[in-house]
Amino acid sequence: MxxxxxxxxxxxxxxxxxxxxxxxxxxxxxxxxxxxxxxxxxxxxxxxxxxxxxxxxxxxxxxxxxxxxxxxxxxxxxxxxxxxxxxxxxxxxxxxxxxxxxxxxxxxxxxxxxxxxxxxCPKGGLWSSWSGYIRNYASNGWERTRSCLSGTAGCQCTGSTVETSNKCPCRAMIDVSDKVKRNLKTFPLSVDYDGNSCTARQNLEYFNNVPTQIVPCNAWKNYLYTAAIRYVTPNDKIVEQRVANCLALGQKQVSLFCDLNSGYWRLVSNNDEVVGFNLINLILSWGSYVL
Structure with missing residues (x-):
């Protein structure tokens, strides 16, 4: 000053x-x-x-x-x-x-x-919030930036204005079965991440096999022969969603993309942010299954 x-x-x-x-x-x-x-x-x-x-x-x-x-x-x-x-x-x-x-x-x-x-002068300066990540094709990575808010007051910031990552910057999803299973069993979280496109997907079980206690598809609530997931949002809300009609042909998947601003994954189907999810196994926790 x-x-x-x-x-x-x-x-x-x-x-x-x-x-x-x-x-x-x-x-x-x-x-x-x-x-x-x-x-x-x-x-x-x-x-x-x-x-x-x-x-x-x-x-x-x-x-x-x-x-x-x-x-x-x-x-x-x-x-x-x-x-x-x-x-x-x-x-x-x-x-x-x-x-x-x-x-x-x-x-x-x-x-x-x-x-x-x-x-x-705040100790170390006062930084803005980080921007969302953008793709840096020259380094084949991702980067985000911030600015020194206190610089115009004569207070320099310590640290870097640019942060880089060589992988997709969204945080990994977590298995939330303890929160979402209620009286049912669930299938484990097993996500395939694509770091180049910042997308993620999981192939789902969709064939009933009662002797092995695999029942991902059946009449569930108002759905007919559906595979359904339960997921947890960043504000800790539990949501249930029908993912696929099991009578349709082809592999069933949950597809997600990375939100480069929030750092959370979003469901392609409805754009909800997801901390983690599990496919519902319609086997009840005491051994029978939902009809």
């Missing part, structure tokens, strides 16, 4: 180090930029005028990190006392000459040092 130091109407820019913020920036009012203005003070001395200053909330793009306080303020300008040779009185009302920090100023000046939302 820089401030203007004025001595006998000669102004020079001096560098002033910003204090370090608490690590709890969002809880303590967000991160503001410096106060800046494009206006020129219409008077040369005496605390006779105010000009408009503005500042920007640097953390507003982050979730639950809006800034507290005002984004604009009228501030006194040219607060040094007018010289005796000047036609002006030393200070404009209601201000009087005071010695402030070893210089004669027209005050009392606003106690801006009590402003808890003034610019500060």
């Amino acid at each position: 820089s401030k203007l130091l004025c001595v006998v109407f000669i102004c020079i820019s001096v560098s002033v180090a910003l204090p370090e913020c608490s690590n709890r920036i969002c809880e303590n009012g967000g991160l503001w930029s410096e106060w800046t203005t494009t206006e020129a003070c219409p008077t040369e001395c005496g605390s006779c005028s105010k000009i408009l200053y503005t500042r920007k909330c640097l953390s507003s793009s982050l979730a639950d990190c809006d800034c507290k306080g005002e984004s604009s303020s009228l501030k006194l300008c040219n607060t040094q006392t007018c010289l005796p040779a000047s036609a002006r009185r030393p200070c404009c009302k209601p201000y009087t000459p005071l010695k402030i920090k070893k210089t004669m100023q027209c005050g009392p000046l606003p106690e801006e040092d009590t402003d808890t939302s003034k610019p500060c």
Whole structure:
């Protein structure tokens, strides 16, 4: 951060180090930029005028990190006392000459040092959220980016602006049978991931074989001879979906694609995000099966 130091109407820019913020920036009012203005003070001395200053909330793009306080303020300008040779009185009302920090100023000046939302430097800087991944065909991988939000406040970030992955960036799905089986058995999760296309699929059981306790297809609820899965969403909701009509020909599959923004897999059939899923085995946990 820089401030203007004025001595006998000669102004020079001096560098002033910003204090370090608490690590709890969002809880303590967000991160503001410096106060800046494009206006020129219409008077040369005496605390006779105010000009408009503005500042920007640097953390507003982050979730639950809006800034507290005002984004604009009228501030006194040219607060040094007018010289005796000047036609002006030393200070404009209601201000009087005071010695402030070893210089004669027209005050009392606003106690801006009590402003808890003034610019500060978070440790390591304040980063934006990561973008979604995009394909980098040159490296045959995936990459995402972020920007240093605190850079415009003079606070540099530590770390990289780019993160790369040599495999599909979606997190692997998990077996959720303990959550979804209820009174039924389930088939294990066995997903085939395609890292080049960021797609995934699982071939499903769809032939009934009661002696071996494999019954993936039958009249189930309002479905006729269906293979059905139960899956868990990121907000822990359990959803049941008919995947395939078992009377139709061909291998039955669950197909998914990677959401490059959220990092979760989505079902092709309905676009739901999925943490994990299991095909329902219509064998009841006590040995019989659903008719």
